[in-house]
Amino acid sequence: MNNQPVQAPTLCGVSCPYCRGNSFVIRGIKGSRSASIAMGAAFGAIGSLVANSKSKDDYALKPVEFKCNGCGKKFEHPALLAPPEELLETPCTVNFERLKSFVGMAVAQHVWLNGVKVGIVGNGKTLSFPVYTKHNTLFVTDHNGVAFKVDYKFEATSGGVVNVRFKRKFV
8 A cells, every 4th residue: 555645845856947957955945034134133032032932833835045056046946746767665764863062952943854844853852754756955945944054855765764853063
């Protein structure tokens, strides 16, 4: 029996609309940088922590902002619908572990898979979720949707397990 979902999002196949390159940096979710700047200017660090505490752990599918490594231009693109050949026969499990850190311990981090928010992970906690596509991109954002500099690209296998350990680096 096939456990495939009717629809599965993917970022595999996204390309720059300017140069058609497929190497890019994920900047976050559409409008996230503006929201982050406005929140910081209006309320400072305390306001940002209050907004973070009100973050919801709900499903979200929003356009992702990218910066092309080829031409340097910024663009946004929604997740694509995975073609049948990209789907796994049985889901793969991802265990996303956020390593404990004193710096930023009160700040929740949002985990996104292929342009869909799969959940919020607290300091020193693990979030597990299924993956239905072979080629995947996982990234982490703050409560405003601004992506951290590291993203994870991985190939999932049917019935497999992928373990990701994440620690935000403050520079």
